[in-house]
Every structure is written in structure tokens, then in C-alpha cells.
Amino acid sequence: MDADGKVLKPLPMLVMLVPERDLTEPWLRWLHARLCDRLPSGTRIVVHAMASTSSRFPTRSTAWACLQGVERRMAQVEPWPVHPDVMPANDLQAMQALSAAHRIVLDLTGGSLSPGPFAQDERWCLIAGGERLSTANWRIGYADVEKGAATSELLLIDGTRVADPAPGAGADPAPVLARLVQDTRWCGALNRRVLLGNVPVAIDKALQHWRRDEQVSHIGQAALKDADTPSVSSGKVLAGHLRRLAVHEGRQRRFNLQRRLGHRPGMWSLFVGRMPVVAGGTVPVQIADPCDSVECRPEGNDYWADPFLWQRDGRYYLYYEAYDYRTMRGRIAVAEVTADRRLQPIGDALAPTHHLSYPFLIEHNGELLMIPESSALKRVEIFRCTAFPDTFERIATCFDGLAIVDLTLFCRAGQWWAFCSMGAVDGGDANGQLYAFAVDGPMMRTIVPHARNPIVTDSRVARPGGRVFEQDGRWYRPSQDNSHGTYGYALNLMRIHVLTLDDYHETCEHRFEASFAPDLIGVHHLDGQGELSVIDACHAVGGRPSRRA
Numbered sequence: 001m002d003a004d005g006k007v008l009k010p011l012p013m014l015v016m017l018v019p020e021r022d023l024t025e026p027w028l029r030w031l032h033a034r035l036c037d038r039l040p041s042g043t044r045i046v047v048h049a050m051a052s053t054s055s056r057f058p059t060r061s062t063a064w065a066c067l068q069g070v071e072r073r074m075a076q077v078e079p080w081p082v083h084p085d086v087m088p089a090n091d092l093q094a095m096q097a098l099s100a101a102h103r104i105v106l107d108l109t110g111g112s113l114s115p116g117p118f119a120q121d122e123r124w125c126l127i128a129g130g131e132r133l134s135t136a137n138w139r140i141g142y143a144d145v146e147k148g149a150a151t152s153e154l155l156l157i158d159g160t161r162v163a164d165p166a167p168g169a170g171a172d173p174a175p176v177l178a179r180l181v182q183d184t185r186w187c188g189a190l191n192r193r194v195l196l197g198n199v200p201v202a203i204d205k206a207l208q209h210w211r212r213d214e215q216v217s218h219i220g221q222a223a224l225k226d227a228d229t230p231s232v233s234s235g236k237v238l239a240g241h242l243r244r245l246a247v248h249e250g251r252q253r254r255f256n257l258q259r260r261l262g263h264r265p266g267m268w269s270l271f272v273g274r275m276p277v278v279a280g281g282t283v284p285v286q287i288a289d290p291c292d293s294v295e296c297r298p299e300g301n302d303y304w305a306d307p308f309l310w311q312r313d314g315r316y317y318l319y320y321e322a323y324d325y326r327t328m329r330g331r332i333a334v335a336e337v338t339a340d341r342r343l344q345p346i347g348d349a350l351a352p353t354h355h356l357s358y359p360f361l362i363e364h365n366g367e368l369l370m371i372p373e374s375s376a377l378k379r380v381e382i383f384r385c386t387a388f389p390d391t392f393e394r395i396a397t398c399f400d401g402l403a404i405v406d407l408t409l410f411c412r413a414g415q416w417w418a419f420c421s422m423g424a425v426d427g428g429d430a431n432g433q434l435y436a437f438a439v440d441g442p443m444m445r446t447i448v449p450h451a452r453n454p455i456v457t458d459s460r461v462a463r464p465g466g467r468v469f470e471q472d473g474r475w476y477r478p479s480q481d482n483s484h485g486t487y488g489y490a491l492n493l494m495r496i497h498v499l500t501l502d503d504y505h506e507t508c509e510h511r512f513e514a515s516f517a518p519d520l521i522g523v524h525h526l527d528g529q530g531e532l533s534v535i536d537a538c539h540a541v542g543g544r545p546s547r548r549a
Helices: 026-038 062-074 092-097 142-147 188-197 199-211 221-227 235-260
Strands: 013-019 044-050 103-107 122-128 151-158 174-183 217-219 265-274 277-280 283-286 294-296 302-312 315-324 329-337 343-350 357-364 367-373 380-387 391-398 404-412 415-422 435-439 447-449 469-471 474-483 486-499 504-513 520-529 532-541
Touching: 013 026, 026 044, 026 199, 062 188, 062 235, 122 199, 142 188, 142 235, 151 188, 151 199, 174 199, 188 199, 235 265, 265 315, 302 357, 302 520, 302 532, 315 343, 315 357, 315 532, 329 357, 343 367, 343 391, 357 404, 367 404, 404 474, 474 504, 474 520, 504 520
Parallel strands: 013 044, 013 103, 103 122, 265 302, 486 520
Antiparallel strands: 122 151, 151 174, 174 217, 265 294, 265 532, 277 283, 302 315, 315 329, 329 343, 357 367, 367 380, 380 391, 404 415, 415 435, 435 447, 469 474, 474 486, 486 504, 520 532
16 A cells, blocks of 8 residues: 555566576666665566577677767766676476466567567566667667657556457557656767666656556557667668767867857856746746846856845845856855846855755745755755855755755645755666655655655656745746757746655646747756746857956
């Protein structure tokens, strides 16, 4: 039974069906170890090796192997962590003795969905980047890069009826039990790594839905047929990837040159506005119109992002990340907002030797607390303001050992919640997953993970983009759209409909594109206090401060 009183199916036996020749594959060994760590205690995980047959996937040529090696070096793709060899279970009778209702076959062969001795069992398969996932399919992740897709999807489908449809059922769509959406990376090796790194999350999410008799959506037979067809790896396609490597290398060199010359490539600035009504979905939401905002450009060789407003004694103050292009580190700065919505910098509130960003603010017991992102330390640090507005001292830490990103606290219906993303684990997607934790208050001494973590698995809406707020009994969550190969491609305003210890549901009520000022390429944070709100936005090139500040 879950936290909301719903009766759950018993934990199943999960049979990983793999080709015998792939038992020593590093990714397969990593996957087995991660599932043993991640899935609920009591889930039995066994591996059954199928006799190796000729692969239907194209053989990787020497040229492609060299290309992938170059991509891994350029993208700094680390090898899979070393884990012990996977030992297959040889006792088929013992496995078959367990009721088929409690046994699920996860097919990683890329072959038939009705394999041998498990033909009567529930059978799941994975589709990654539009193709059936198999340890033998080295092309996973490359097709989306070649198409220039805005996102890449990892689906876990229930293929039981696909393989063995009921009489008269015809070509019914297959239920999708888990869907993870990630920003398509700039090269195939990196895109493949993130897709494969997300597989344990997909399996965990699928089990959550399966135990509750839920499904995310359906996938049609045509899409299944396309996914079952390996993509082509011709010389022309290979040449396209080589061109992408050259273009990427050129962009990196240009970025570094512009940074050294003080041109501030990818510069974020802040737009301060007032609070008119902006239509969002079915209900108007009080958010400033960015088109009517005043831009505050950074001083010095900085960019400014992640703004949080604070109101005291009738005056407005703004805390934000001030990123130094020279040191390539962020610090937390504070400024006063003037009557004409300009910023009067006061100084640095926090400037350690490690990177800081996202200075989340909250009042607790009459004191101003700041909880900035310090994921590089793999812990969350809580600071108290001792001399307003620019003097803080650390008073507590929490989430030790975890790379928490953009932690956002709020209290809803008497329950405190901490929403956040997490740093990628072994190549997963940090921007594509939102985690929720029930906590006992802003000091977060007691932390209980949400039963559905991660509660959002889509890079277009997952990562926090500012303070969660309530208006007229409705709760809204700003979130980032990280897609199209752009960090902060757009900003969403998500309305929270359901939030309990065991369930979560939200919909997008409004969306901000990076089109409210000239030369913008991104937008990813929103905050409001009193009569003001602030949004950040990214310029392709900020220019020298002496000429364009």
C-alpha cells in the first residue's frame, strides 16, 4: 500500500534477457548494479542469457569506431564504472515456478518479444532515440543527432500484447510505462551515454506505474515498426558527424577567444518589470510582461542570472548569480532596485572559492535564510543573514553526498517541500529530472523522498526556474525548457494540480520564449515580490562592458 492508501501489486521478479555474448559488456554490468541499488528492496533481479545468434544490427566499421573514440574524448565521456561480471541464472525451472503474474521479462536482446521459455510472461522493451535498445546496437543515440531533433526520448513499453495479441485485438498500440525526454546532445557518443544512463530511472518509473496499474501513454504499431528497424550508417552519415565535430570545435575556440577578449559570449542579464496580468492557460497569472521590463546589464566581465527578489522596509533588493568569465565561477551578489527599476550594486553576499548560483531566499523564524546551489560540494548549505543585506553565515548543511541543483523550498497545505534537480549520475540527465522531498521545514533536518521520484522526467519542463508561488489558491512552479541544444531555451510556468506523498501532477499554464528583446537566445528563471518581478535572459554575445554596459 502506498502513502495515499492505494493497494500496490507485489514486487515482481525482473528477468533481464540478454545475449550470452554481451554478459561482459561494461554498460550491462553497470545497469545490473544500478538496478540492484535503485529498485525497491524485495525486487528480485535475475539475468537470463540467450544463446548468441547473428546480430541483426549493422557491424561497426573501423571508421565509425574511430569517430566514436574522437567524440568520447571531445565530449569527455567517461567509461562506465567497473562492476563485477553479471552471473546469469541457470535454473530456469526455479524462475518459471514463480507465478507469471509476478514475473516481468526485460528484453535487452533487440530480437523477438516472445523469447523461448518466457513466452507467456509480461514482456517489456526499451526504445532509445527511436530505436529498440540492445547491447548490440551501437547506433543508439545517433539518429536523433543526425536529424537535428530538439529532444531524444527513452521509452519503456509493455510489449506483451504486441508479441502475443489477444484474438481479434488487431494492431493495438502498446502501453508506454515510462517516458524520459532529454535535450539532444551535440554528438552521438554523448547522446548515447545520456540515454543509456537514464535506463535505470526508466525501469524504476515503469515499476512504479506497473504496481499501480497506470500507463503514461501509448505507442502505435507504426512507431514500433520504425523502432525495430536499425538505422543506417553510411559513409555520407559518417561525414555528417565529422562536420559536426569540426563545427563544435570551431564554436568552442570562438567562445574561448571571445571570453579572453572580454566579449562575454552567452551573457545573461536581468529584466526587471512590474506586475500586470499575463494570461496563462484558463486562469490569469500575475506575472510581469518581459516586453515591458527594464534590462539591467552586468558590470565588469560578468554575467548575471538566477535572480531572487527580497522586499524590506518598502525597498527592493535583488540577489543573483554573478558569474566571472575570468575565473569561470559564480558568486552571489546583491543590489538594490531603484525607483526606475535599475540596479544599484551593493556587493557580494557570498564569494567562496567554489561555484555558487541560484540564491534561493526564504524567511524562517524572523530571519532571512539563503540556500544557494553548491552542487560542486555535494551538499546543500544553509546561510543566515547576520547583517542585511550582504553578510551571511553558514548555519547548517543537508543532502550530504548529493549534487543537489536549484533547490526550491515551499510550504503547501501545511507540508514543507523541497524540489530540485540532481547532478548527473554516471552519465544521466541532470536537466531532465525533477525530484521532490517532504521536509520538516527550511532547516531540512528530516528529509523523506517522494514515492514517485523523479516526479518529472522531461528536460522541457523539469529543472526548477525560480520560486514556487501561490495565487488565488493555485500553485505555480517556474521551470526551464532545456531542449534544442540550448540551456534555457525557454521558461515555463507550471501549475501544480496534485502534490501528495505518493502522487504529483502539473500542467503548463504559460510559456516565455526568448523573443522579448533583440539578440536573445535563452531565458530560464523567474521571480516576483510585491509589485516587481524579474526574469533573466541570455545574449549570444554580451559585448565589452565599457561599450555596452
